[in-house]
Amino acid sequence: MNTILKKETLSPSVKLYEIEAPLIAQKALPGQFVVVRIVEEGERIPLTIADSDPERGILTLIVQEVGKTTEHMGLLDEGMAILDVAGPLGLPSEIENYGTVVMVGGGIGIAPIYPITKGMKAAGNRVISIIGARSENLLFYIDKMKAVSDEFIITTDDGTSGIKGFVTDELKRLIDEGVKIDRVVAIGPTIMMKMVSEVTRPYEIPTIVSLNSIMVDGTGMCGACRVEIDGETKFACVDGPEFDGHKVDFDLLMQRQAMYIEQEKKSLECFRENLVHRI
Amino acid sequence: MAKIEPKKTAMPEQPASERIQNFDEVPYGYTEEMAIAEAKRCIQCKDPKCIEGCPVEIDIPGFIRLIAEGDFRGSVRVMKEKNLLPAVCGRVCPQEDQCEKFCVLGKKFEPVAIGRLERFIADWEARQGEAEIPKPAPPTGKKVAIVGSGPAGLTVAGDLIKLGHKITIFEALHKPGGVLVYGIPEFRLPKEIVFREVDYLQKLGVELITSFIVGRTKTVDELLTEYDAVFLGTGAGLPWFMFIPGENSKGIYSANEYLTRSNLMKAYRFPEYDTPIMQGKRVATIGGGNVAMDSARTALRLGAEESIVIYRRSKTEMPARDEEIEHAEEEGVIFNFLTNPVAYHADKDGWVKEIECIRMELGEPDASGRRRPVPIENSNFREPIDTVVVAIGNSPNPLVPATTPGLETTKHGTIVVDETTGRTSKKGVFAGGDIVTGAATVILAMGAGRVAARSIDEYLKTGEW
Numbered sequence: 060m061n062t063i064l065k066k067e068t069l070s071p072s073v074k075l076y077e078i079e080a081p082l083i084a085q086k087a088l089p090g091q092f093v094v095v096r097i098v099e100e101g102e103r104i105p106l107t108i109a110d111s112d113p114e115r116g117i118l119t120l121i122v123q124e125v126g127k128t129t130e131h132m133g134l135l136d137e138g139m140a141i142l143d144v145a146g147p148l149g150l151p152s153e154i155e156n157y158g159t160v161v162m163v164g165g166g167i168g169i170a171p172i173y174p175i176t177k178g179m180k181a182a183g184n185r186v187i188s189i190i191g192a193r194s195e196n197l198l199f200y201i202d203k204m205k206a207v208s209d210e211f212i213i214t215t216d217d218g219t220s221g222i223k224g225f226v227t228d229e230l231k232r233l234i235d236e237g238v239k240i241d242r243v244v245a246i247g248p249t250i251m252m253k254m255v256s257e258v259t260r261p262y263e264i265p266t267i268v269s270l271n272s273i274m275v276d277g278t279g280m281c282g283a284c285r286v287e288i289d290g291e292t293k294f295a296c297v298d299g300p301e302f303d304g305h306k307v308d309f310d311l312l313m314q315r316q317a318m319y320i321e322q323e324k325k326s327l328e329c330f331r332e333n334l335v336h337r338i
Numbered sequence: 339m340a341k342i343e344p345k346k347t348a349m350p351e352q353p354a355s356e357r358i359q360n361f362d363e364v365p366y367g368y369t370e371e372m373a374i375a376e377a378k379r380c381i382q383c384k385d386p387k388c389i390e391g392c393p394v395e396i397d398i399p400g401f402i403r404l405i406a407e408g409d410f411r412g413s414v415r416v417m418k419e420k421n422l423l424p425a426v427c428g429r430v431c432p433q434e435d436q437c438e439k440f441c442v443l444g445k446k447f448e449p450v451a452i453g454r455l456e457r458f459i460a461d462w463e464a465r466q467g468e469a470e471i472p473k474p475a476p477p478t479g480k481k482v483a484i485v486g487s488g489p490a491g492l493t494v495a496g497d498l499i500k501l502g503h504k505i506t507i508f509e510a511l512h513k514p515g516g517v518l519v520y521g522i523p524e525f526r527l528p529k530e531i532v533f534r535e536v537d538y539l540q541k542l543g544v545e546l547i548t549s550f551i552v553g554r555t556k557t558v559d560e561l562l563t564e565y566d567a568v569f570l571g572t573g574a575g576l577p578w579f580m581f582i583p584g585e586n587s588k589g590i591y592s593a594n595e596y597l598t599r600s601n602l603m604k605a606y607r608f609p610e611y612d613t614p615i616m617q618g619k620r621v622a623t624i625g626g627g628n629v630a631m632d633s634a635r636t637a638l639r640l641g642a643e644e645s646i647v648i649y650r651r652s653k654t655e656m657p658a659r660d661e662e663i664e665h666a667e668e669e670g671v672i673f674n675f676l677t678n679p680v681a682y683h684a685d686k687d688g689w690v691k692e693i694e695c696i697r698m699e700l701g702e703p704d705a706s707g708r709r710r711p712v713p714i715e716n717s718n719f720r721e722p723i724d725t726v727v728v729a730i731g732n733s734p735n736p737l738v739p740a741t742t743p744g745l746e747t748t749k750h751g752t753i754v755v756d757e758t759t760g761r762t763s764k765k766g767v768f769a770g771g772d773i774v775t776g777a778a779t780v781i782l783a784m785g786a787g788r789v790a791a792r793s794i795d796e797y798l799k800t801g802e803w
Contacts, residue, residue, distance in 0.1 A: 314688030322614035
């Protein structure tokens with residue numbers, strides 16, 4: 060169970076894993092996530108599901124190496140297993156025919172935006188996708204995203220691919236050009252989701268964001284992931300992870316995401332040190 | 339007849355000043371001599387009242403008599419006829435409100451230390467190495483799914499496997515034990531003990547599947563297509579907050595999160611274990627129950643200079659067990675009674691810096707029979723604080739009820755059952771423990787498990803609902 064069947068490097072710090080998890084693959088819907096733990100001493104971390112194949116019983120996870128657990132995961136080879144994979148968790152994305160939808164994926168957020176985009180396309184929407192990253196080498200899933208989009212835009216901060224600039228610039232351009240947008244779904248760094256929500260707010264375009272707060276169990280038991288939506292406390296793991304971007308207190312979320320920044324640094328240092336010793 | 343010792347045989351324990359430096363268990367337990375001496379205090383009533391106080395009907399005079407005679411093996415057998423988790427119950431049952439409350443000795447003297455003897459006999463068995471595995475019952479061909487591996491689920495599993503049914507336990511977390519593992523701290527209930535008891539059930543043939551979230555990985559309806567009956571023992575896992583200003587500041591935890599990080603994830607051994615936890619210097623725990631005591635004592639062990647319990651009523655109304663309050667006091671936990679938080683104040687980075695409280699006074703008795711705490715106007719005051727644990731209670735986890743059509747629940751989110759059978763409104767589905775009662779005790783959950791197991795067996799035999 061949970062065997063890594065395929066591992067692929069998408070960009071220097073981003074890896075794709077195909078994992079044998081038939082029960083979860085049968086149930087997973089766009090927008091949902093799993094909680095994984097990779098070693099006995101390990102922490103539990105939430106990872107969004109990038110794709111699932113119920114027939115083959117395969118779950119695709121795309122992981123950016125940002126800390127101890129994700130770096131350690133990067134060392135696992137095909138044929139090895141992930142200790143625990145639990146899910147699918149969270150509420151699935153709301154997918155229906157809204158008309159024209161703009162799908163915004165930033166950085167690692169391209170991974171979770173893909174299955175939702177695929178769903179939006181299948182539901183009959185006109186899909187405009189904007190994906191962006193700091194630089195060309197951080198982009199992935201370009202062909203897959205293109206295949207499920209009617210219009211496809213790439214932005215990079217440094218201009219190495221697509222249009223030089225931010226995803227929000229392109230979103231703003233579409234609005235200014237008078238494109239009638241019925242819904243925006245944005246997944247990426249918290250600051251990006253905040254900016255996207257600010258761009259659409261004056262036009263009252265329904266904007267959905269997916270919040271990646273710190274979690275422990277991921278099943279509604281601990282409240283580590285609590286966020287404020289329109290002043291009300293919600294648990295991202297069971298009430299979300301998707302919420303109305305115009306109601307999210309992003310500043311609180313960013314503060315809470317930084318709660319263990321010191322410990323995370325220490326944990327990563329210890330891990331790298333031990334690794335050197337072992338080699 | 340020999341003269342009866344008026345007091346319980348004392349149980350040796352780690353001195354308070356030492357134990358707040360570690361997470362090791364506080365009491366050491368009885369030696370064989372102590373256990374025999376205590377067992378001899380039992381006068382072996384013809385009509386023992388103590389059994390009436392036990393939700394799982396242990397033959398209390400029976401197992402105590404065998405200890406007094408030095409037949410520990412025999413005592414284990416008597417115990418395990420009714421209770422498969424004696425090492426757990428001996429440690430966490432509120433015996434003062436149950437068996438020991440009814441002990442006849444208690445009228446004149448201290449009651450027999452039934453809990454300590456139960457613990458002794460369980461630990462004695464563990465020291466002998468492998469537990470005795472009874473001969474398996476002939477298989478009935480019936481399959482039962484148990485959702486949740488806490489005290490209720492484990493009891494149902496133990497009772498039904500002995501009757502020859504095939505049992506599978508589904509646990510959402512990565513380790514079995516439910517609240518025994520994520521909630522109750524190591525210093526009160528070593529996790530090794532819980533895993534030993536679960537291991538015993540697995541040796542009896544119980545199948546355990548972890549990281550399986552019923553309601554998500556599979557629904558109850560799907561389980562019903564593979565199993566003849568389903569027992570729901572999913573507990574009260576949804577933490578309450580007070581929804582006061584600043585409560586989402588950094589450094590403020592639910593007790594569930596604080597204890598899960600420390601107990602299940604072993605954050606007290608960070609960075610050896612990955613999961614971090616705030617090691618606050620001035621920690622406030624809100625609430626007056628056992629979970630609050632566990633949190634306040636955990637804070638001390640994580641290095642708090644001051645661990646303060648803030649409770650809106652007075653000491654007499656505290657729902658925590660006396661023993662837990664005593665242990666907390668010995669360890670230096672500070673109690674702030676008749677006080678209630680109204681807001682938290684954070685710095686510019688969002689870290690909690692101050693707790694704002696209001697003084698309370700006791701008014702007329704409320705629905706619970708306890709005097710209602712009433713705020714005293716203009717009595718607000720602020721104190722510096724760097725970590726807060728909100729331990730004011732939990733409600734049932736809504737996941738299973740929300741994904742199970744036809745399952746009747748109350749307005750509090752608990753599952754409606756027939757108390758005498760544990761039957762829910764849905765055919766083939768039984769429930770017991772905190773998911774039915776709301777947050778209560780380990781032994782009550784086990785008692786409910788016992789009731790449900792009996793009626794599941796009957797249903798499997800007759801097929802009648």
